[in-house]
Amino acid sequence: MKFFVDVILPLPIPGVFTYSLDEADSNNIQVGCRVIVPFGKKKYYTAIVFSIHHVMPQEYEVKPVFTILDKYPILLPSQLQFWEWISDYYISALGDVFKAALPSGLKLESETMVELNMDYIGSPDLSEKELRVLHLLSDDPIQCITKIAKDSGIDNILPIANSLLERGAILLREELKEQYRPRMESRIRFTKEYNHPDKVENLFELLSNAPKQLDIVIKYVELSSLLNQKEIKEVSKHRLLEGARASSSSLNGLIQKGILEEYDIEIGRLRVENIQEQDLHPLDKSQQKAYQEIEEVFDTKQVCLLYGVTSSGKTEIYIHFIEEYLNSGKQILYLLPEIALTTQITERLKRVFGDKLGIYHSKFSDAERVEIWRKQLSSNPYQIILGVRSSIFLPFQNLGLVIVDEEHETTYKQQDPAPRYHARDAVIVLAHMCGAKVLLGTATPSIESWYNAQYGKFGLVELKERYKDIQLPEVIPIDIQELKRKKRMSGQFSPPLLAMMREALDKNEQIILFQNRRGFAPVVECKTCGWVPKCTNCDVSLTYHKKLNQLTCHYCGYTYQLPDVCPACEAKDLTHRGFGTEKVEDEIKLIFPNISVGRMDLDTTRTKTRYEKIISDFQEGRTKILIGTQMVSKGLDFDHVSVVGILNADTMLNYPDFRAYERAYQLMAQVSGRAGRKNKRGRVILQTRSMDHPIILQVINNRYEDMVQNQLEERQVFHYPPYYRLIYVYLKHRDEKKLDFMARTMASQLRTVFGSRVLGPDKPPVGRIQTFYIKKIVLKIERDVSTQQTKKALLNIKERMLADKRFKSLIVYYDVDPM
Incomplete structure (x- = not known):
């Protein structure tokens, strides 16, 4: 009987592809194994076996599987089911999910060039075929793989190449790379x-x-x-x-x-540390009450929202739940929004759970991530995984609990490339598939989660007291508009802020300064003619980075050396407008020349060791002032911070997005929460030009529920989440005029199906990125409308658009539940 396999290819193409299988191989393959298959004329890819059957396709000639890479599956059945859900819900190809989920080291893509690795020492147990290939390469170190196959007389060369790759004996150029090599x-x-x-x-x-x-x-x-x-x-x-x-x-x-x-x-690359395990700290009265309430919620609901003010001890409650689920033999996934947070929480969890804890995030090398993946498939997996967004794709053999810390954070949403999933929402579905519970924790819940809790979809437990009854920080608003008019500002700093900083430093306390923009200056401008340097690839001005003495685009990475004179009028009167974290750092060093200053933003945390050192230096008191972007707002816990300065609240309030006020409140409340966490009440200086703005007043008075109520009223009127679902349709093309026509055509087709639910097309705030012009169409869909029917219609419209020869080079994609 003839055997066939349906496979998932790591390509943005809908559906699965069928290949034939020799009967001899049918006993050596399972769903979830990797195979190498030909695709196109000369390409080979690693594919995942999706199903095994006896049905021959009638529409096309079936090619054979080239080779089988795994004896045992590298994907569990629950993972494949989860992949299907992500592909369906977020309207993306299974191949896109494959590329996002699997570490690169588990993907072997084929091209044709093989290169001898000159650093390879040798191994005594090479097979005769492997020695034959290496002998051929010793004469000519870079050869075409088809030539090697011909000269060596080896018909099936890829398994031999794969074996030599794993040994580190050869390198395969361009697409054919086995990224993972065992150490x-x-x-x-x-x-x-x-x-x-x-x-x-x-x-x-x-x-x-x-x-x-x-x-x-x-x-x-x-x-x-x-x-x-x-x-x-x-x-x-x-x-x-x-x-x-x-x-x-x-x-x-x-x-x-x-x-x-x-x-x-x-x-292995995975570090095994001998850390003396410690007993759990007992919960205080309010924490114990919250713990018991969460347990009661889990008796009837799958998801519980823990709404606890900053420094109320949510992490300690998480630790007690981890212990409970470990004792029942379950695995735990602990999600964080930022890699930077893992440093502090890792130390805390290691002290309690020792080597039961594994860490997974993108700052790890690909080889390390492959080893964690393989360990999770072994008979001795990590029982606790602490990770960021991508860790939802890891294999879990017995998942019992998922903790999503800082659940409101937008970094849980994948933006580019596809699949554009939201890790918080996706992991709730994963937990449901595995029969696990989900605990969402935050001091500033997302409006969607709060709504779900208020209307009974989620359970809700509130923790309104700080640990050891320390008061919430005092938020002091400062009108910088008036101070600037009176010329009393010292750079970006108001007199009250500087006075409190000096007082804190005199007491050997620490300070955090928050400015949600990196670089030195967002805009460089010629005072004479108004020339502003802009990116050649994107519709944005270039940000000046003083340390590098260059202008950089934060969208595509394009750099431009700062000119000495204006290229437009040759005047030498170039000035900086606005300020970023780098400029704040420079000014602080001038004001406090003998004080150690650290900066935490994307520019200073490119590697795992850099952000660990920044946090460690501040935690140990080697740094007294920490300047940062929103990274410093996300759950970091420092004992001796008494003053927090929010340097410019207005930039957060004036962003053209319906979530702007929600995010502004969350950011300001979260960064304020870094002050006075252990010893005494902290103080927050909130500098603004909008003293009477309702969000500013709500932050000062800690009125989260008022903010939510105001936002919900507006969103209901204007048809925004949580009352409606949003789907953004993005269209991209290098020709702006053609794109205008294409976008109008697509909007017209969408209106024939969705009517007045369609808005646009419009130009987004940044209308060109990496030489592609962009148009956006917005769909607002009622909650009771069938999501399956909606997505089916959207896929049909996209297919019709791309089938039109006039739109051949158009890029179209959907962003479901955008942030």
Whole structure:
């Protein structure tokens, strides 16, 4: 009987693709395994087996599976089900989900060029075919894979290439790359002839005239515990040479004499730390009450929203729930909105749960992420995963609890590329599939979550007291419009803010300054003619970065050297308008020259070690003033911060988006919450030109529920979430005039189906990015309208548009539940 497999390819193409399978291979393959398949004329890709069946497609000729990569599935059935849901709900191809979910190291894409890795040392257990390939490459280090297959006489070359890739012997250029290579370590041991304590004394005599070699043998005996009759330990080559203070040539001499032999062993990249585990801290009265209320909610509902003010001890409640679910044999996923937060919480969780905790985020190398993925499929997985958005795709064999900390954060939403999923919403569906509970925690709930809790979809538990009854910070508004008019501002700092900073520094306390814009100045302008440098690829002005002395586009990365004179009029009168975190840092260093200052934004946290050092320096008191963007607002816990300065609240209020007021409140409330968390009441200086703005007054008085009520009333009138679903339709093209016509055509087709629910097309705030012009169409869909019918209609319209030859180069995509 003929066997066929449907596979998911890592391509933005709808559906699955069918390939034939030899009967001999049908017993060696399962759903969720990786296979290599041909696609197109000369391309090969790693694909995931979606189903196995006996039905031959009639529409096209079926190609055979090239090779099978896995003995066991790398995807669990629940993961494939989850992939299908994400693809369906967010209107994206399964291939897009595949690319987002799987670490790059598990994807082998084919092209044709093979390169010999000159750093490869060699391995004694290479097969005859592998040696044949390496011999061919030794004559010509870069060759076409089809030529190697022809010259070597090996028909199925890709499995051999895959094996050599894993050993690190070859590199495959362009698309054919096995990104993941196991970390190998060279080990040393006695050959069979000498691997016994009785033989060692003979060696001492034999090597009496070779003192360096004798030192190596003595050190090996010591490190391996051979003479102690214990289990013989493996000895690394590096440790042996370092311990014996010997050279590689002396070791090679022993290998040539047949006394020692060298071999490679795979070692993990995942750090195993010996941390003394601590007992859980007892919950205080209010925390214990909240804990019990959450348990009661979980008796009847799957999702509970924990609305707790900043510094109320939500994390301690999470830890107690983790302990409870661990004791029942369940796995826990703990989601955070930012990688920067993992540093503090990792230390806290490690002290309680030790090596049961695994970390997963994009600052880890791809090889590390592959190893975590494989560990989660093993018989000894991490019981707790602490991660960011992408960790929802990891394999969970027995998921029992999901914690979404700071659930309101917009960083849970994936923007580009597809699938444009929201991790909070998606993980609620994943938990439902796995029979797990979800705990959402925040001091400023998203309006959607608050609405769901008020109307009974989620449970709601409130925690309104700070830990140890410390008062919420005092928020002091400062009218900078009036101060600037009277010329009393020192750069970006009002006199009250500077006075409180000096007072805090005198008491050896710490300060956080918040400015939600990075760089030195958002705009450089010629005072004479008004020239402003703009990005050549995007419709935005370039941001000046003083440290690099260059202008940078924060959308595409384009850089432009700051000119000495205006290119338009040759005047030398170039000035900076606005300010970012870099400029704040410069000014603070001038005002407080002897105080250590740190800056935390995207420019200073490019690597895992950089953000860890910034947080560590501030936490340990080595840095006294921390300047940052919204990164500093997200759940960081510092003991000695007594003053927080919000330098310009107005930039958050004036963004053209229906969520602007909600986000402004959340940001200001969250960053205010960093003040006075442990020892005493903190103070927040809120600088603004809009003293009477309702959001400013609500932040000052901590009136979250008033803010929500006002926003809900507006959104109901104007048909916004949570009363309506939003879907944005984005169209992109390099020709602006053609795009206008295409967008009007698509909007017309959408109106024939959706009528007045369609708004636009309009130009978004940034109308061109990376040389593509952009148009946006908005759909507002009632909650009771069938989502399946809506998405089916949208896919049909997109298909018709792209089938029109006039629209061949048009890019169209949907953003469901945009942020």
